[in-house]
Amino acid sequence: MERPVSQNIYDTPEFFERYSQMARSVYGLDGAPEWPAIQAMLPDLTGNQVVDLGCGFGWFARWARAQGAASVLGLDLSEKMLARARAETDDPAIQYRIADLETLELPERAFDFAYSSLAFHYIVDFGRLMRTVFQALRPGSQFVFTIEHPIYMASMRPDWLIDEEGRRVWPVDHYAIEGSRTTDWLAPGIVKHHRMLATTVNTLIEVGFSIRQLFEWYPTAEQLEAQPALADELDRPMMLLVAAQR
Numbered sequence: 659m660e661r662p663v664s665q666n667i668y669d670t671p672e673f674f675e676r677y678s679q680m681a682r683s684v685y686g687l688d689g690a691p692e693w694p695a696i697q698a699m700l701p702d703l704t705g706n707q708v709v710d711l712g713c714g715f716g717w718f719a720r721w722a723r724a725q726g727a728a729s730v731l732g733l734d735l736s737e738k739m740l741a742r743a744r745a746e747t748d749d750p751a752i753q754y755r756i757a758d759l760e761t762l763e764l765p766e767r768a769f770d771f772a773y774s775s776l777a778f779h780y781i782v783d784f785g786r787l788m789r790t791v792f793q794a795l796r797p798g799s800q801f802v803f804t805i806e807h808p809i810y811m812a813s814m815r816p817d818w819l820i821d822e823e824g825r826r827v828w829p830v831d832h833y834a835i836e837g838s839r840t841t842d843w844l845a846p847g848i849v850k851h852h853r854m855l856a857t858t859v860n861t862l863i864e865v866g867f868s869i870r871q872l873f874e875w876y877p878t879a880e881q882l883e884a885q886p887a888l889a890d891e892l893d894r895p896m897m898l899l900v901a902a903q904r
Protein backbone atom coordinates (compact mmCIF):
# COMPACT_ATOMS: atom_id res chain seq x y z
CA MET A 659 0.00 0.00 0.00
CA GLU A 660 1.27 3.45 -0.88
CA ARG A 661 1.91 5.56 2.22
CA PRO A 662 -0.45 8.52 2.68
CA VAL A 663 1.08 11.94 2.22
CA SER A 664 0.49 13.97 5.36
CA GLN A 665 -0.87 17.49 5.15
CA ASN A 666 1.56 19.80 6.94
CA ILE A 667 -0.87 22.61 7.64
CA TYR A 668 0.99 23.86 10.74
CA ASP A 669 3.84 25.01 8.51
CA THR A 670 1.67 27.32 6.40
CA PRO A 671 2.20 30.92 7.58
CA GLU A 672 -1.50 31.88 7.84
CA PHE A 673 -2.46 28.79 9.86
CA PHE A 674 0.64 28.97 12.06
CA GLU A 675 -0.02 32.64 12.86
CA ARG A 676 -3.61 31.91 13.91
CA TYR A 677 -2.71 28.75 15.85
CA SER A 678 -0.03 30.75 17.69
CA GLN A 679 -2.71 33.14 18.96
CA MET A 680 -4.85 30.45 20.60
CA ALA A 681 -4.92 30.36 24.41
CA ARG A 682 -3.23 26.95 24.42
CA SER A 683 -0.38 28.38 22.34
CA VAL A 684 0.02 31.50 24.47
CA TYR A 685 -0.50 30.01 27.95
CA GLY A 686 0.55 26.42 27.24
CA LEU A 687 -0.97 23.57 29.25
CA ASP A 688 -2.86 25.99 31.51
CA GLY A 689 -4.52 27.47 28.42
CA ALA A 690 -5.98 24.06 27.48
CA PRO A 691 -9.18 23.43 29.46
CA GLU A 692 -8.81 19.64 29.15
CA TRP A 693 -5.37 19.69 30.80
CA PRO A 694 -6.55 19.08 34.41
CA ALA A 695 -8.44 15.99 33.20
CA ILE A 696 -5.40 14.74 31.26
CA GLN A 697 -3.18 15.35 34.26
CA ALA A 698 -5.46 13.18 36.41
CA MET A 699 -4.85 10.28 33.96
CA LEU A 700 -1.05 10.53 33.93
CA PRO A 701 1.24 8.14 35.81
CA ASP A 702 4.23 9.21 37.88
CA LEU A 703 6.87 10.10 35.28
CA THR A 704 9.89 10.04 37.58
CA GLY A 705 12.88 8.56 35.75
CA ASN A 706 10.79 7.79 32.65
CA GLN A 707 11.94 7.96 29.06
CA VAL A 708 9.02 9.68 27.39
CA VAL A 709 7.93 10.10 23.77
CA ASP A 710 5.47 12.85 22.76
CA LEU A 711 3.82 12.25 19.38
CA GLY A 712 2.89 15.52 17.67
CA CYS A 713 4.55 17.57 20.39
CA GLY A 714 3.88 21.01 18.87
CA PHE A 715 5.50 23.79 20.91
CA GLY A 716 6.86 21.28 23.45
CA TRP A 717 4.72 22.31 26.42
CA PHE A 718 4.23 18.73 27.57
CA ALA A 719 7.89 17.79 27.03
CA ARG A 720 9.02 20.58 29.35
CA TRP A 721 6.31 19.77 31.90
CA ALA A 722 7.28 16.06 31.90
CA ARG A 723 10.89 16.96 32.64
CA ALA A 724 9.78 19.24 35.48
CA GLN A 725 7.93 16.19 36.90
CA GLY A 726 11.15 14.17 36.88
CA ALA A 727 11.11 12.40 33.51
CA ALA A 728 14.64 11.33 32.56
CA SER A 729 14.27 12.33 28.91
CA VAL A 730 11.66 13.34 26.39
CA LEU A 731 11.66 12.81 22.64
CA GLY A 732 9.24 15.23 20.97
CA LEU A 733 8.19 14.35 17.42
CA ASP A 734 6.33 16.57 15.00
CA LEU A 735 5.80 17.06 11.28
CA SER A 736 6.05 20.84 11.42
CA GLU A 737 9.37 22.68 11.22
CA LYS A 738 7.71 25.83 12.51
CA MET A 739 6.21 24.14 15.57
CA LEU A 740 9.56 22.53 16.40
CA ALA A 741 11.48 25.77 15.82
CA ARG A 742 9.43 27.42 18.54
CA ALA A 743 9.67 24.33 20.77
CA ARG A 744 13.48 24.46 20.49
CA ALA A 745 13.55 28.22 21.11
CA GLU A 746 11.60 27.74 24.35
CA THR A 747 13.53 24.74 25.63
CA ASP A 748 16.84 24.88 27.41
CA ASP A 749 17.22 21.26 28.43
CA PRO A 750 19.58 18.74 26.82
CA ALA A 751 17.35 15.89 28.02
CA ILE A 752 14.61 17.06 25.64
CA GLN A 753 15.14 16.26 21.97
CA TYR A 754 12.86 17.44 19.21
CA ARG A 755 12.81 15.61 15.91
CA ILE A 756 10.93 16.09 12.66
CA ALA A 757 8.85 13.00 12.01
CA ASP A 758 5.69 12.05 10.18
CA LEU A 759 3.60 9.85 12.46
CA GLU A 760 2.28 8.04 9.35
CA THR A 761 5.70 6.56 8.63
CA LEU A 762 7.25 6.77 12.10
CA GLU A 763 9.70 4.14 13.23
CA LEU A 764 10.79 3.88 16.85
CA PRO A 765 13.23 1.54 18.57
CA GLU A 766 11.74 -1.43 20.42
CA ARG A 767 11.08 -1.19 24.17
CA ALA A 768 12.80 2.18 24.39
CA PHE A 769 10.21 4.25 26.29
CA ASP A 770 8.37 4.11 29.64
CA PHE A 771 5.58 6.48 28.68
CA ALA A 772 4.00 7.68 25.43
CA TYR A 773 1.88 10.81 25.14
CA SER A 774 0.00 12.61 22.41
CA SER A 775 -2.32 15.60 22.47
CA LEU A 776 -4.68 16.38 19.59
CA ALA A 777 -2.52 14.96 16.79
CA PHE A 778 -4.04 11.53 16.03
CA HIS A 779 -7.08 12.87 14.14
CA TYR A 780 -4.60 13.89 11.42
CA ILE A 781 -3.49 10.28 10.98
CA VAL A 782 -4.80 7.98 8.24
CA ASP A 783 -3.14 4.71 9.26
CA PHE A 784 -3.96 4.66 12.97
CA GLY A 785 -3.35 0.89 13.26
CA ARG A 786 0.20 1.19 11.99
CA LEU A 787 0.95 4.02 14.40
CA MET A 788 -0.52 2.13 17.36
CA ARG A 789 1.63 -0.93 16.53
CA THR A 790 4.67 1.34 16.39
CA VAL A 791 3.88 2.90 19.77
CA PHE A 792 3.12 -0.50 21.36
CA GLN A 793 6.44 -2.05 20.36
CA ALA A 794 8.33 1.12 21.40
CA LEU A 795 7.02 0.91 24.98
CA ARG A 796 8.49 -1.33 27.63
CA PRO A 797 5.97 -3.88 28.97
CA GLY A 798 3.79 -2.32 31.68
CA SER A 799 4.26 1.20 30.31
CA GLN A 800 1.39 3.61 30.00
CA PHE A 801 0.12 5.59 27.03
CA VAL A 802 -2.14 8.64 27.33
CA PHE A 803 -3.52 10.52 24.35
CA THR A 804 -6.24 12.92 23.32
CA ILE A 805 -7.96 13.05 19.95
CA GLU A 806 -10.89 14.97 18.53
CA HIS A 807 -14.05 13.12 19.49
CA PRO A 808 -15.74 11.27 16.60
CA ILE A 809 -19.09 12.92 17.42
CA TYR A 810 -17.36 16.26 16.84
CA MET A 811 -15.61 15.10 13.67
CA ALA A 812 -18.10 12.86 11.89
CA SER A 813 -20.21 15.43 10.07
CA MET A 814 -19.36 16.57 6.57
CA ARG A 815 -20.32 20.08 7.75
CA PRO A 816 -19.39 20.22 11.42
CA ASP A 817 -21.00 23.37 12.79
CA TRP A 818 -23.93 24.28 15.01
CA LEU A 819 -27.36 24.27 13.35
CA ILE A 820 -30.49 26.09 14.51
CA ASP A 821 -33.59 24.00 13.90
CA GLU A 822 -37.08 25.36 13.16
CA GLU A 823 -37.87 25.48 16.89
CA GLY A 824 -34.79 27.56 17.52
CA ARG A 825 -32.84 24.73 19.16
CA ARG A 826 -29.13 24.74 18.58
CA VAL A 827 -27.88 21.28 17.68
CA TRP A 828 -24.61 19.70 16.57
CA PRO A 829 -24.96 17.54 13.44
CA VAL A 830 -23.83 13.94 13.54
CA ASP A 831 -24.00 12.56 10.01
CA HIS A 832 -21.87 10.04 8.11
CA TYR A 833 -20.82 8.63 11.50
CA ALA A 834 -20.18 5.11 10.14
CA ILE A 835 -18.39 6.41 7.06
CA GLU A 836 -14.82 6.66 8.22
CA GLY A 837 -12.19 8.61 6.36
CA SER A 838 -11.13 12.12 5.55
CA ARG A 839 -13.03 15.24 6.52
CA THR A 840 -12.04 18.57 5.04
CA THR A 841 -13.00 21.51 7.25
CA ASP A 842 -12.23 25.16 7.75
CA TRP A 843 -10.53 25.69 11.10
CA LEU A 844 -8.17 28.67 11.36
CA ALA A 845 -7.62 28.23 7.60
CA PRO A 846 -9.60 26.59 4.80
CA GLY A 847 -9.06 23.00 3.71
CA ILE A 848 -7.84 21.32 6.90
CA VAL A 849 -7.86 17.55 6.38
CA LYS A 850 -8.62 15.31 9.36
CA HIS A 851 -9.50 11.62 9.51
CA HIS A 852 -12.66 10.44 11.19
CA ARG A 853 -12.82 7.07 12.95
CA MET A 854 -15.67 5.71 15.02
CA LEU A 855 -15.15 5.50 18.76
CA ALA A 856 -15.21 1.69 18.54
CA THR A 857 -12.52 1.71 15.82
CA THR A 858 -10.15 3.76 17.96
CA VAL A 859 -10.70 1.58 21.03
CA ASN A 860 -10.67 -1.74 19.14
CA THR A 861 -7.46 -0.78 17.33
CA LEU A 862 -5.75 -0.33 20.69
CA ILE A 863 -7.11 -3.66 21.95
CA GLU A 864 -6.11 -5.51 18.74
CA VAL A 865 -2.57 -4.15 19.01
CA GLY A 866 -2.33 -5.45 22.59
CA PHE A 867 -3.02 -2.44 24.79
CA SER A 868 -5.28 -2.65 27.85
CA ILE A 869 -7.65 0.29 28.14
CA ARG A 870 -7.37 1.94 31.54
CA GLN A 871 -9.73 4.85 31.11
CA LEU A 872 -11.73 6.80 28.55
CA PHE A 873 -12.97 10.33 29.20
CA GLU A 874 -15.23 12.24 26.84
CA TRP A 875 -14.03 15.59 28.03
CA TYR A 876 -16.40 18.20 29.44
CA PRO A 877 -15.73 21.19 31.69
CA THR A 878 -16.14 21.25 35.46
CA ALA A 879 -18.59 23.63 37.17
CA GLU A 880 -15.63 25.82 38.17
CA GLN A 881 -14.37 25.98 34.59
CA LEU A 882 -17.86 26.89 33.36
CA GLU A 883 -18.10 29.69 35.85
CA ALA A 884 -14.74 31.09 34.77
CA GLN A 885 -15.35 30.51 31.03
CA PRO A 886 -19.09 30.37 30.20
CA ALA A 887 -18.29 29.71 26.50
CA LEU A 888 -17.19 26.21 27.50
CA ALA A 889 -20.89 25.33 27.88
CA ASP A 890 -20.74 24.21 24.21
CA GLU A 891 -18.75 21.24 25.41
CA LEU A 892 -21.71 20.01 27.50
CA ASP A 893 -23.83 19.68 24.35
CA ARG A 894 -21.42 17.50 22.40
CA PRO A 895 -18.00 16.07 23.18
CA MET A 896 -15.14 17.69 21.33
CA MET A 897 -12.30 15.60 22.73
CA LEU A 898 -11.73 12.01 23.71
CA LEU A 899 -9.06 11.28 26.34
CA VAL A 900 -7.63 7.76 26.44
CA ALA A 901 -5.34 6.06 28.93
CA ALA A 902 -3.95 2.66 27.94
CA GLN A 903 -1.21 0.32 29.07
CA ARG A 904 1.12 -2.08 27.32
Ligand SMILES: C[S@@+](CC[C@H](N)C(=O)[O-])C[C@H]1O[C@@H](n2cnc3c(N)ncnc32)[C@H](O)[C@@H]1O
Pocket residue numbers: 664665668682711712713714715717733734735736739757758759760774775776777780781
Ligand atom coordinates in the same frame (compact mmCIF):
# COMPACT_ATOMS: atom_id res chain seq x y z
C1 LIG B 1 -3.28 20.65 17.67
S1 LIG B 1 -1.53 20.57 17.53
C2 LIG B 1 -1.13 19.93 19.15
C3 LIG B 1 0.29 20.21 19.58
C4 LIG B 1 0.64 19.70 20.96
N1 LIG B 1 0.51 18.26 21.05
C5 LIG B 1 -0.24 20.36 21.99
O1 LIG B 1 -1.19 19.75 22.46
O2 LIG B 1 0.02 21.53 22.32
C6 LIG B 1 -1.28 19.17 16.47
C7 LIG B 1 0.17 18.87 16.19
O3 LIG B 1 0.25 17.65 15.46
C8 LIG B 1 1.24 17.80 14.46
N2 LIG B 1 0.97 16.83 13.38
C9 LIG B 1 -0.08 16.81 12.53
N3 LIG B 1 0.05 15.79 11.65
C10 LIG B 1 1.20 15.16 11.97
C11 LIG B 1 1.89 14.02 11.42
N4 LIG B 1 1.41 13.33 10.38
N5 LIG B 1 3.07 13.67 11.99
C12 LIG B 1 3.58 14.36 13.04
N6 LIG B 1 2.96 15.42 13.60
C13 LIG B 1 1.79 15.82 13.07
C14 LIG B 1 1.10 19.24 14.00
O4 LIG B 1 2.23 19.69 13.29
C15 LIG B 1 0.87 19.94 15.34
O5 LIG B 1 2.07 20.35 15.94
